[in-house]
Each structure stands twice: as structure tokens, then as C-alpha cells.
Amino acid sequence: MNAIQMILVVLVAFLAGMxxxxxxxxxxxxxxACTLIGLVTGHLDLGIxxxxxxxxxxxxxxxxxxxxAPDAALASIASAIILVESGQGTKGIGTATGIAIPLAVAGxxxxxxxxxxxxxxxxxxxxDAKKASWRKINMWQWIAxxxxxxxxxxxxxxxxxxxxxxxxxxxGLMPTWLTQGMxxxxxxxxxxxxxxxxxxxxxxxxxxxxxxGFALAAVKDLTLIALGAIGLSLALMYLALESKGGNGxxxxxxxxxxxxxxxxPLGDIIDDY
Amino acid sequence: xxxxxxxxxxxDRFNVMWHSQFLQGSWNYERMQNxxxxxxxxxxxxxxxxxxxxxxxxxxxxxxxxxxxxxxASPVIGVTxxxxxxxxxxxxxxNEAIQGVKVGMMGPLAGVGDPxxxxxxxxxxxxxxxxxxMQGNILGPILFFVIWNVIRLAFLWYTQEFGxxxxxxxxxxxxxxxxxxxxxxxxxxxMFVLGALIxxxxxxxxxxxxxKTPIQKGGYINWDALPKGPRAIQQALIQWDKGNGLSLTKFxxxxxxxxxxxxxxxxxxxxxxxxxxxxxxxxVSPIWIIIGIFVIGVLFHVWHIL
Numbered sequence: 001m002n003a004i005q006m007i008l009v010v011l012v013a014f015l016a017g018m019x020x021x022x023x024x025x026x027x028x029x030x031x032x033a034c035t036l037i038g039l040v041t042g043h044l045d046l047g048i049x050x051x052x053x054x055x056x057x058x059x060x061x062x063x064x065x066x067x068x069a070p071d072a073a074l075a076s077i078a079s080a081i082i083l084v085e086s087g088q089g090t091k092g093i094g095t096a097t098g099i100a101i102p103l104a105v106a107g108x109x110x111x112x113x114x115x116x117x118x119x120x121x122x123x124x125x126x127x128d129a130k131k132a133s134w135r136k137i138n139m140w141q142w143i144a145x146x147x148x149x150x151x152x153x154x155x156x157x158x159x160x161x162x163x164x165x166x167x168x169x170x171x172g173l174m175p176t177w178l179t180q181g182m183x184x185x186x187x188x189x190x191x192x193x194x195x196x197x198x199x200x201x202x203x204x205x206x207x208x209x210x211x212x213g214f215a216l217a218a219v220k221d222l223t224l225i226a227l228g229a230i231g232l233s234l235a236l237m238y239l240a241l242e243s244k245g246g247n248g249x250x251x252x253x254x255x256x257x258x259x260x261x262x263x264x265p266l267g268d269i270i271d272d273y
Numbered sequence: 274x275x276x277x278x279x280x281x282x283x284x285d286r287f288n289v290m291w292h293s294q295f296l297q298g299s300w301n302y303e304r305m306q307n308x309x310x311x312x313x314x315x316x317x318x319x320x321x322x323x324x325x326x327x328x329x330x331x332x333x334x335x336x337x338x339x340x341x342x343x344x345x346a347s348p349v350i351g352v353t354x355x356x357x358x359x360x361x362x363x364x365x366x367x368n369e370a371i372q373g374v375k376v377g378m379m380g381p382l383a384g385v386g387d388p389x390x391x392x393x394x395x396x397x398x399x400x401x402x403x404x405x406x407m408q409g410n411i412l413g414p415i416l417f418f419v420i421w422n423v424i425r426l427a428f429l430w431y432t433q434e435f436g437x438x439x440x441x442x443x444x445x446x447x448x449x450x451x452x453x454x455x456x457x458x459x460x461x462x463x464m465f466v467l468g469a470l471i472x473x474x475x476x477x478x479x480x481x482x483x484x485k486t487p488i489q490k491g492g493y494i495n496w497d498a499l500p501k502g503p504r505a506i507q508q509a510l511i512q513w514d515k516g517n518g519l520s521l522t523k524f525x526x527x528x529x530x531x532x533x534x535x536x537x538x539x540x541x542x543x544x545x546x547x548x549x550x551x552x553x554x555x556x557v558s559p560i561w562i563i564i565g566i567f568v569i570g571v572l573f574h575v576w577h578i579l
Binding site for chain 1: 294295296297298299300301302303304307308309311312315318319325326328329332333336343387388391392395396397399400401402403404405406407408409410411413414417418421422425454457458459460461462463464465466467468469470471472473474475476477538539542543545546547549550552553554559560562563564566567568569570571572573574575579
């Protein structure tokens with residue numbers, strides 16, 4: 001890796017760190033972060049495949065209330081760097097996925113540190129607000145964001161500082177039963193993310209939808225887009241029938257209050273604007 | 274209110290929307306998104322309150338506790354923009370009214386944003402992109418990035434505009450039908466897709482061999498009868514016919530996995546998911562569950578179960 005590539009890797013890491021807290025552009029999601037690391041290091045294919053694998057694991061990771069999710073940013077950036085430096089090609093993806101998990105935990109502690117520092121920063125903002133100096137508030141907001149960026153950029157730079165031969169040596173020490181076992185674990189660990197999501201969404205009303213989805217997925221001819229279309233249609237049909245009050249148990253009353261409500265959420269949103 | 278002296282133009286409001294993307298930048302344990310909220314409001318407050326004393330009061334007003342879903346903050350910001358604009362033009366809007374609107378909206382709106390964005394749109398778009406990316410297709414990450422950000426930016430802008438126009442009336446709409454309906458619809462679709470994802474992507478393959486029965490003559494490829502050289506490979510492949518034709522060996526081996534698949538495909542993955550749900554409900558940290566699964570994966574592989 002040459003100097004320009006290293007700088008670009010650190011930049012991508014910085015971006016991922018910022019996004020890890022902002023959660024807007026999704027530069028911290030494995031699919032984007034690993035692809036970008038692959039792109040700047042000249043291993044685009046590897047980055048994309050690793051990103052896809054990690055994304056499947058991280059699908060359900062989200063910070064909700066008190067539930068703290070593992071940190072996708074450090075996991076994606078660091079495991080992508082390790083994979084590129086290992087020189088193992090696609091064979092190393094299973095191991096990189098396994099390494100990503102402890103890194104996700106480490107990232108969690110780093111973000112807690114920065115969030116604690118931010119508590120001090122908002123006190124400085126308080127003082128600036130009293131003096132009406134909005135420029136300083138803006139500046140401190142940026143400092144806080146940059147600290148979150150450094151949270152990933154610094155570990156990435158440290159990883160780059162380790163010569164790739166050392167990384168290869170360490171990975172070479174791992175026996176095959178361990179790497180194969182980790183690949184198997186990686187394929188199963190996806191379930192945790194899904195379980196987190198289900199626990200948040202599940203209600204009596206939506207379980208039948210889950211059962212239909214599970215049963216239909218066994219039909220391998222159906223692509224993900226087809227399944228999505230079926231799911232969306234079922235939900236729309238359910239809501240439409242409900243608002244028409246097909247079983248005549250008073251549900252119809254609520255919809256008659258609102259003439260514009262066609263029972264089509266998407267259509268209603270479009271009508272509203 | 275046609276006689277407003279200071280008015281927020283579309284450009285001002287767009288500027289606020291752009292700034293609101295940094296809402297969580299100074300997320301802290303004390304007042305959470307307060308720093309980001311004031312940062313988002315600053316372009317508007319600066320214009321509305323040229324007087325230093327008023328500006329200082331406004332800045333402090335928005336440095337109080339605030340926390341909601343980062344995208345669903347947009348309608349709240351829209352409403353507060355309308356209120357601040359009225360206040361700057363001399364309307365008797367109390368501090369408490371502005372605080373009340375913010376606090377009143379952030380709870381229910383967070384309840385809408387989490388299932389819709391984190392638990393429906395991101396898993397679906399993410400799984401779509403990831404399934405393409407795992408085959409090395411660059412369209413996977415590009416689709417994910419473009420679809421997500423188009424949805425997100427459109428949502429930020431239109432809900433903020435909606436909040437700005439509706440003023441405080443939006444609070445009623447939140448408790449009313451539409452948003453709730455969207456949330457419910459999203460949950461239904463989300464659960465459907467989750468069921469599908471678990472079947473497709475939670476892979477557990479049990480390797481123990483349950484039975485090994487000899488196949489009758491003619492049911493398997495007679496390797497000795499094949500012609501010599503490369504033609505043998507061709508013949509064998511034709512006879513094998515991607516697994517639909519003759520068997521490769523003299524024995525039919527049935528693994529535990531084959532038995533499970535003939536019962537319910539993906540059953541093991543489903544049970545693992547239910548186990549994880551149960552553990553999460555028992556307040557076991559997701560990180561420990563993840564580590565546990567890796568340990569089990571390695572151990573079971575060593576014991577030749579997986």
C-alpha cells in the first residue's frame with residue numbers, strides 16, 4: 001500500500017466514524033465502508049464481498065434506547081484493512097468476519113468514551129450560548145463530530161502502521177479448525193440481529209406475516225425483490241381491508257371520519273404533500 | 274400572518290435541514306441530541322434574532338434535553354421553526370410552549386422512526402444490497418447507498434416542511450391515524466421480510482450422517498464403464514445431471530440436515546433466532562450472545578456436528 005492509499009484509507013475511516021454516530025449517509029454500514037476500503041486499496045472485489053457478508057450480520061444492529069448495538073464502523077473498517085493486508089484473497093473473508101465481531105465490541109467502548117467527552121462539550125456550548133456566540137457553538141459541534149471520526153481513523157492508522165507481513169504471520173498462526181469454525185459461527189450469528197429486530201416489532205397482529213415470509217422464502221425461485229413486493233402487497237391489503245371494515249365491527253367508523261384516507265399509506269403521504 | 278417582518282425563506286429552511294444531519298454529532302449522556310438540535314437551528318435563529326440578547330435566549334432555549342430518532346427530528350424542527358418565526362415577529366409564544374412541543378413530539382416520533390427506518394427500510398435495502406454484494410456485484414453497495422439516501426433526504430426535507438406549515442397542529446396528527454398506520458404497515462412488511470431473511474441467510478448445516486444405504490445397480494454412475502480420457506468427465510456429468518440423474522457413489526448418504534430440510538427448510542435457523550429472542554428478553558447482552566455463537570460454531574465444528 002502506498003502513501004496516498006494509506007491517507008485515503010484513514011479518510012474513509014474518519015468518514016465511517018462520523019457516520020457511526022450521525023447515522024445519516026450510512027458510510028459506517030459494512031456494505032459501504034468495506035467497499036470504499038476495497039476501492040482505495042485496489043481490492044474492490046474483496047471489499048464488496050466482505051461488505052455483503054458483514055452487512056448480513058449487522059442488519060439488525062441499531063441503537064435503540066438503552067439497548068446498545070455493536071459498532072459497525074470499527075468492525076467494517078478494521079476487518080477490511082486486515083483482509084486486504086492478509087493477502088489471502090476471498091479465502092480470508094471467513095476469518096475477517098470472525099475478527100470483526102470483537103472489534104465491534106471494542107468500537108462500542110470507544111464511542112462511549114467520546115459520548116462522555118461530548119457531555120463536557122455541551123457545557124462549553126452552554127457558556128457560548130449565554131454570550132450568543134453561535135460561531136463557537138458551531139465549532140464545538142464540529143469538534144464533537146470530528147472526535148467521533150477520529151474514534152475510527154486512529155485505530156485504522158494504527159492498523160496500517162503494522163507491517164502487512166506481521167498481520168499475515170498472525171493470521172497464519174490460526175489453525176484451520178478455528179477459521180472454519182468461525183465461518184460457521186459467522187453464518188449463524190446473523191440470527192442475533194434478526195432477533196433484536198423481531199423483539200422490537202413483534203405483536204400478535206404481525207406474526208402471521210412472519211410465518212408467510214418464512215414459508216415462501218423456501219421457494220428459491222423468488223428473489224428478494226419479489227419477496228419484498230409480496231410483503232408490501234400483503235401489508236397494504238391488510239390495512240385496506242381493515243379500514244373498509246369488512247367484518248363490520250366498528251372499524252369502519254374510524255375511516256368514515258376521514259374521507260381522504262384511502263387506506264393506502266403511501267398514497268396518503270403523497271396526497272398530503 | 275401576512276405582516277411578518279422577518280420570514281424564513283426556502284433557502285433558510287433548506288440550510289436548517291442540511292445542518293440537521295449533524296443532529297447526533299455531539300450526542301452525550303447528559304442531554305443527548307441537544308447540541309445537534311441547536312446546531313441545526315442556528316441558521317434560522319441567527320436570522321430571526323439580530324438582537325444579541327434575544328439570540329442568546331434562543332440558543333439556550335434549544336440546548337435543553339432532546340432525543341428522538343435522527344430523521345424524525347425533522348418534523349419537530351419544522352414546527353419549532355414556525356414557532357420561533359412567530360415569536361421573532363412579536364407573537365406571544367412562551368418558552369414553555371416551544372419546549373412543550375419538542376418534548377411532546379419526540380417520544381411518539383421516535384416510536385415511529387425506529388420500526389420504519391432501522392427495522393424495515395434498512396434491513397430490506399441492506400439485505401438486497403448485501404445479497405448482490407456477496408457475489409461480488411458492485412451494484413449491491415451502490416443500490417444500498419443511493420436508495421437509502423434518496424429516501425432519507427426526501428424524508429428530512431418534506432417532513433420538516435410539513436412541520437413548518439402545520440405548526441403545532443402536527444402534534445394532533447402524530448397521535449392520529451396516518452403515522453400509526455404507516456408504522457403498522459412497516460412492521461407487517463418488516464416481519465414478512467424477516468421471516469424470509471431467516472430462512473435464506475441463517476445457515477446452519479448439521480453434518481452427522483444419519484444413514485448410509487447402498488443404491489441398486491443402475492442407480493449410480495458405473496465409473497469403470499465410462500470411456501477413457503476427458504470424455505469420461507463429460508459422460509459422468511451428463512449421467513449425474515446436476516444431481517437429478519444418477520448418484521455419484523454406490524451409497525446414498527443422508528445427513529441430519531437432509532432430514533431436517535425435508536421436514537421444514539431453515540428450521541434450525543428459526544429455532545436459533547427464537548433462542549436469541551428469548552435470551553435478549555432475559556436481558557442477556559447481544560454481544561455475549563454473538564460471542565457465544567462463535568464459540569459454539571468452533572466447538573461444534575471440532576466435534577464434527579456442524
